[in-house]
Amino acid sequence: MTQHAHQDLTDAALEDLIVCPACDALYRVPDVPIGGRGRCGRCGHSLAAPRKNAMARIVMLASTSLVLMTAAIFFPFIELSAGGMTRRSSVLDAALTFSQGITVPLALAVAAFIVVLPMIRLAAIVYALAPMSFGWHAAPYAKRAFRLAETLKPWAMAEIFVIGVAVALVKVAGLATVGLGTAFWALVLLVLVNILNDTFMCKLTLWRTLEHRSRS
Numbered sequence: 001m002t003q004h005a006h007q008d009l010t011d012a013a014l015e016d017l018i019v020c021p022a023c024d025a026l027y028r029v030p031d032v033p034i035g036g037r038g039r040c041g042r043c044g045h046s047l048a049a050p051r052k053n054a055m056a057r058i059v060m061l062a063s064t065s066l067v068l069m070t071a072a073i074f075f076p077f078i079e080l081s082a083g084g085m086t087r088r089s090s091v092l093d094a095a096l097t098f099s100q101g102i103t104v105p106l107a108l109a110v111a112a113f114i115v116v117l118p119m120i121r122l123a124a125i126v127y128a129l130a131p132m133s134f135g136w137h138a139a140p141y142a143k144r145a146f147r148l149a150e151t152l153k154p155w156a157m158a159e160i161f162v163i164g165v166a167v168a169l170v171k172v173a174g175l176a177t178v179g180l181g182t183a184f185w186a187l188v189l190l191v192l193v194n195i196l197n198d199t200f201m202c203k204l205t206l207w208r209t210l211e212h213r214s215r216s
């Protein structure tokens, strides 16, 4: 990819420009063949990597994540046994443990970051991309939904929660017998599916398809 995009910036051409998120170099939207990868000429950051059937895969993986997230909420998360007593907790129990007095806002924020925001994000991705993955026009407000999903990405912290719980369990393991419930494994799978999903997510291609297929 060569870097002479900053010449003749007419209004029409402006839509075809992208900025490297890593080093701010300006490029014309590259025509990268499917399976190829367009990199920033200055810093090597991947700018475009369209994949075959990416749309369908992203929708499938996001739907899988939604199912896993639902399982993670309703199945037991961990089981602690000590001195003949066993206690099962769900993810929501864990998040709302501290919901008394002034810590209520904290508990609600934890629940939002672990469960609510990731679910809204996944639902927004499915809503925005599913019709297009079937070859139809984009759903109404698809662009807005996809932008919402992008905005929520840094705030959807199921991954961090899983890592945090894993670290905490190592410490508790000496004091009590710890059993990992279905919900824990559902969340672990969810993290893996999300990583897989990010490799299919070529935002440039998705946004272009959204622009072309949206009627508004």
Ligand SMILES: [Zn+2]
Residues within 6 Å of the ligand: 020, 021, 022, 023, 024, 025, 040, 041, 042, 043, 044, 045
């Ligand atoms: Zn760059």
